[in-house]
Amino acid sequence: MTADDTFGRLDDDDYPAYTMGRAAEILGTTQGFLRAIGEARLITPLRSAGGHRRYSRYQLRIAARARQLVDQGTPIEAACRIVILEDQLEEAQRINTEHRLTADTEHPTTAA
Template structure:
């Protein structure tokens, strides 16, 4: 792997760069596993077996935490975030479809 390959991962939202401790710190929470136990996100594992999270996973976890902090149950918050993510993806695909058919 070259240095360029390593640096390109810094921009990859799906690269599992964050340890559980760092993820908890960034989300302002403890290293509890509430979202993990709800099977909302599944961390990847480092070669040493440590849990690693991507920037994308942290973003959706932060959104779920925002909902939970507002009084939504964790199960409902996870479902809401999943549906929001699916809607965003569908809108992206639809916009791309319109761009390619209107050329």
């Protein structure tokens, strides 16, 4: 692997660049919180060759949203479900927008 390959991965939101300790530090939470949201299936960290959990920037954003809800008093299981639903809604809206743009391109409206 070249240095360019390594630096290119740093821009990849899905690259598992952060250890559990570093992820917890970035989020200002505990490693136990990260384990709990993993058990709730909110995020599934990748594992290093040695079996250690590794987190991506995308996963950290998801975990940060869950932490925000938990800090507001939402039970962790409910917070995880809310974040999953928010993520699904965002994806559905993105797909809907793509379909709308495709339809507009294939069938442009004409002014009368």
